[in-house]
Amino acid sequence: MTEIRTPRLVLRRWLDDDLVPLSEIHADPVVMRSIGDGTPRSMEQTAEDIEAWEEEWDDEGFGIFAVELLGSGELAGAVGLSVTGAPDEAAGQVAISWRLGRVFWGQGYASEAAHAALEFALQDRGLDRVIAVLRTGDSASAGVADKLGMQAEGTALHPVHGHDLTVYGIDLTQYQE
Numbered sequence: 001m002t003e004i005r006t007p008r009l010v011l012r013r014w015l016d017d018d019l020v021p022l023s024e025i026h027a028d029p030v031v032m033r034s035i036g037d038g039t040p041r042s043m044e045q046t047a048e049d050i051e052a053w054e055e056e057w058d059d060e061g062f063g064i065f066a067v068e069l070l071g072s073g074e075l076a077g078a079v080g081l082s083v084t085g086a087p088d089e090a091a092g093q094v095a096i097s098w099r100l101g102r103v104f105w106g107q108g109y110a111s112e113a114a115h116a117a118l119e120f121a122l123q124d125r126g127l128d129r130v131i132a133v134l135r136t137g138d139s140a141s142a143g144v145a146d147k148l149g150m151q152a153e154g155t156a157l158h159p160v161h162g163h164d165l166t167v168y169g170i171d172l173t174q175y176q177e
Contacts, residue, residue, distance in 0.1 A: 002057075004065070004116045009109060011065035011079065011116055013057060014050045018066050021075040022046050025101040034135040035099060037161045056082055062125050067100065067113045076104040079113040081121050084133060087156035090167050094121060095131050098144060105140070111147045118148055122175050129171040136164035149176055 004011040025031055026041035026049075041049070057063035064080035077100030084095040096117055098110045121127045132150055134141045135158075145152075150168035158165055 002065075004120060005070065006112050006116050008070050009076070009113055009116070010068045010070055011113055011120075012068065013063075014054055014066050018075050019043065019047055019050065021101075022050065022066075022078065025075075025077055025099065028102055031099060031102055034138040034141065038163075053078075053080070053082070062094070062121065064097070065113070065117060067109070069104075069109075076100050076109055076113075079110070080117050081125075081130070084131070086159045087133070087165060087167075088159070089154060089156045090131055090133050093129070093131050094127055095133055096121065096148075097132065098141070110140075110144050114144055114148055118170070118175070122172050127172075129169060131170075132168040134166050134168065136166045142166070142168075149174060 002013060023043040023046040026046045029040050032038060032040050053064040060083060062081040064078050064082060067076045067079050069076055079098040081094050081096055084090050084093055096114060098114050100110050118130055121130050132145050134145065136155065145168040148170060150170045152166050153169045154167050156165045156167060
């Protein structure tokens with residue numbers, strides 16, 4: 001089982017007990033405003049997300065991690081890697097993403113977890129490049145991308161929801177531990 005420990009977090013595969021706390025995170029409209037169409041997700045949709053993330057782990061050897069606080073064992077959110085299907089400008093590339101419960105914002109957890117996931121992608125999984133597709137104007141996520149050393153490379157429109165996206169990228173030669 002793939003597990004990564006950082007000074008304050010454990011990134012790990014999903015457990016049945018993660019459904020309720022992740023559903024609570026997904027039910028928060030403030031958390032979800034920059035994800036997908038910006039609407040909260042139901043428990044059923046969250047279960048489908050976890051199932052799809054686990055399938056990607058099986059198919060690709062990487063995926064979205066559950067992010068747990070090392071001290072308390074509390075689920076803070078989800079951070080990891082996926083092969084993106086949209087927008088067309090990014091399709092087929094490996095993207096890093098993050099979403100944490102609002103109570104965990106502003107404490108550096110997203111950057112800490114995303115850095116661990118990026119290191120996993122580039123060093124453990126041998127990927128040459130990772131992107132992030134962020135909703136334009138999401139300054140907190142742009143800040144995380146900046147801390148990862150990612151550079152804005154272009155813009156696109158979300159093919160379904162029509163909002164502006166910014167595509168960030170980093171390759172192995174740009175990566176600094």
